[in-house]
Amino acid sequence: MPSAMPIRPAATLAATAIGVVLLFAFRTPQAAPPATAVTTPATSPSSNPTPTATPSGAPPLAGSSPTPTATPTPAASGLRSGTFTGQTYSDQYGNLQVQVVISGGRITDVKLLQYPRNEPQSSFISSQALPLLREEVLQAQSAKIDAISGATFTSENYAASVQSALDLARA
Amino acid sequence: MVRAEPVMGTVVTVDIRDEGVPDAAVDGAIAWFHEVDATFSTYRAESEISRISRGELGRSDCSAEVHEVLGLCAEVTRRSGGCFDIHLGGGLDPSGLVKGWSVQRAAEMLQGSGARNFFIGAGGDVVTRGRPAGEQRWRVGIRHPELGDRVAAVLEAGDLAVATSGAYERGEHIVDPRTGRAPVGLLSMTVAGPSLTYADAFATAAFVMGEEGLAWVAGIDGYHALAITADRRMVWTPGMEMLLLRATSPPG
Numbered sequence: 001m002p003s004a005m006p007i008r009p010a011a012t013l014a015a016t017a018i019g020v021v022l023l024f025a026f027r028t029p030q031a032a033p034p035a036t037a038v039t040t041p042a043t044s045p046s047s048n049p050t051p052t053a054t055p056s057g058a059p060p061l062a063g064s065s066p067t068p069t070a071t072p073t074p075a076a077s078g079l080r081s082g083t084f085t086g087q088t089y090s091d092q093y094g095n096l097q098v099q100v101v102i103s104g105g106r107i108t109d110v111k112l113l114q115y116p117r118n119e120p121q122s123s124f125i126s127s128q129a130l131p132l133l134r135e136e137v138l139q140a141q142s143a144k145i146d147a148i149s150g151a152t153f154t155s156e157n158y159a160a161s162v163q164s165a166l167d168l169a170r171a
Numbered sequence: 172m173v174r175a176e177p178v179m180g181t182v183v184t185v186d187i188r189d190e191g192v193p194d195a196a197v198d199g200a201i202a203w204f205h206e207v208d209a210t211f212s213t214y215r216a217e218s219e220i221s222r223i224s225r226g227e228l229g230r231s232d233c234s235a236e237v238h239e240v241l242g243l244c245a246e247v248t249r250r251s252g253g254c255f256d257i258h259l260g261g262g263l264d265p266s267g268l269v270k271g272w273s274v275q276r277a278a279e280m281l282q283g284s285g286a287r288n289f290f291i292g293a294g295g296d297v298v299t300r301g302r303p304a305g306e307q308r309w310r311v312g313i314r315h316p317e318l319g320d321r322v323a324a325v326l327e328a329g330d331l332a333v334a335t336s337g338a339y340e341r342g343e344h345i346v347d348p349r350t351g352r353a354p355v356g357l358l359s360m361t362v363a364g365p366s367l368t369y370a371d372a373f374a375t376a377a378f379v380m381g382e383e384g385l386a387w388v389a390g391i392d393g394y395h396a397l398a399i400t401a402d403r404r405m406v407w408t409p410g411m412e413m414l415l416l417r418a419t420s421p422p423g
Contacts, residue, residue, distance in 0.1 A: 145325060146186070146303055149333040149361055150295040150314030 172197065178204045179270060180214070181294030187281065188288040188303055196284035200277040200291075207273040210236060213264050224262040240265050240272060243368060251376035251387070256348035267345075271296050271334055271371025278367070297333045298367050310416065316358035316399050323399055325416040332367035336360050336378040337399075347379045356381035357398050363414060364394035382406060 081104065172187045174197050183204050185197055212218045219237050222228040230241065244265050247255045257265045274291050278298045281289060288301030290309060299309035311333050312322030326333060336345060337359030347354045360378035362370045369391075377384025377396055385408050388396035395410035407415070 145310045145312040145322060147184075147290050147292045147297045147299070147309070148295065148312045148314050148322065149297050149326075149335045150316075150337070150359070 174201065176201045176204065179208045179212070179273070179293065181270075183274075183294075184290075184292040185277075185281070186290050186292075187286050188301070189286050192281070192284060192286045192289075196281055196286065199284075200280055203277055203280065204273060204293075207236075207269065210234065211240070211265060211269045213262070213266060220263055220265065240269055243272065244268050244372070247369070247372040247376060250391075251373075251380075253348055254379040254384075255372055255376035259346055259348060259351075267336075267375040268368065268372040270294065271332070271367040271369075274298050275332065275367040295335050296367055296371055297331075299328055299331050299333075302329060313361050313397065313399075314359070323405060324397065326363060326411075326414040327416045328363070328414055330365075331363055331414070332365065332370045333361060333363045334367060334371040334374040335362075336374040338378075345375060345378055349379075354379045354381060356401055357384075358401055359399045360384055361397045362388055362394055363396075363411065364391075370394065 172185075172192065172194075174185045176183050176185075178201070183201070185200055187197065209215065210219050213220055213224075215221060219228060219233055223230065223233060223237070230238070233241075241257075244255070244257045244267075247268065248257070255267060257263055257267070270293055274293045274296055275298060278289075278291055278300060281291075282300065286300070288303065290297060290299045290303075295314070297311050299311065303309050308327040308329055309331070311326045311328065311331070313324045313326065313333075313335060315323045316337055337357070338345060338353060345354060346352065357378055360374050362374040362377060364370045364373075373388055373391065373394060373396075377388050377398075380387055382398060382400065385396045385398055385406060388394050389408040389410065395408050395414065397405065397407035397411045397415075399405050
């Protein structure tokens, strides 16, 4: 067991509320199969070796294979145009399946075909929050963003590479 | 005025939107980051931190800056129940707090030179002050943990500090001090609040805690958290809700 954490008891945890949305990982289509499985956690970062962390180990449900409904055409971004239905994934909160519409190399719509219900045993899931993500996924591609917060780039090679790019930019 | 400087193993960006802030103020901030690098880098054999790690320099003999940082680290270790620990692997590695602390200090320096509207970004740690232009608010994207050129969420703020910890970049290896292993459960943990010194260290500690880290951060006055879980959920505290950029059109 981990050592005792300074976590307040359940009351505080509940009061903490915590909105939850599902995070879409849309990917550049691979050679085959021809559709993008939107929620496929296929390539977790190698530095995150968490066999227990994929959607509760639940395999995609039978009969939920990706189904492209439009002829994919290559785009500059690497995203082909079309409508792509993701595989269904299950966890303790329920099933999730999405459909993504890509046009001109950009995501233009994200539809939730299945999503976890706000059952008592999954009180941290906010069903109201789910549509929010859809908007935010779309906004993320167009909103003017001043700065990015992310885990640290800390490698000498990274710094050196950036430096060389800066040198070119100055030349 | 925008300046980007490779330092501390990353790139520090200083973007000042005010007119009339002297170049010397930015030069001073950049020089400060190089000084911090020389003092705290665990990659430099001659840095104070490396010398303390090797036992060549006693803690009573270290500089005021090192003394301050080690004190802050000890404070976060205590407050996090040991989920933040700079004494792993036998050496001393305060880098989970130093970057945030140094950016926070630099922001204070710039303010002392008259800058009111600016941001500083350092390898994913961000401080914003004032406004980018007119009545706009700063927008800070939270990087998608799997897609480096995408953001998973956007925060809108005036004066704010934002730090994110995660395991998705090579080079950063967060270890759970309680187990000695990499934490599981989260892809990233973002903490926002008034001071980047604490936001940076709290993000590291809360990442180690996993989803429980959200409740821990929520219990700290003024600080908010947003986690991206390994099963692709985004979870955040009520305070973070107020910072999240919301859709202007109703979903449908």
